[in-house]
Amino acid sequence: MAAITINIADEQLQKLQAMAQESGISAEELLRASIENWLNHSNNDFVQAASYVLKKNTELYRRLA
Numbered sequence: 001m002a003a004i005t006i007n008i009a010d011e012q013l014q015k016l017q018a019m020a021q022e023s024g025i026s027a028e029e030l031l032r033a034s035i036e037n038w039l040n041h042s043n044n045d046f047v048q049a050a051s052y053v054l055k056k057n058t059e060l061y062r063r064l065a
Contacts, residue, residue, distance in 0.1 A: 008016070013027075020030040054061075 016027050016030065020027040023030060025033075
């Protein structure tokens with residue numbers, strides 16, 4: 001597994017630690033889960049948007065070909 005280091009403001013760190021504590025997990029686990037969720041949803045959102053645009057413009061693309 002790879003590691004990454006980022007700098008965040010002290011206020012952000014405090015909020016992160018508080019959120020993690022409320023969830024009963026470490027800050028690292030919270031960040032890992034959040035990143036995984038973001039990556040999965042970002043990909044799904046792009047696929048849905050691309051599919052919508054392609055479907056909506058099918059006739060236009062056919063005429064331009």
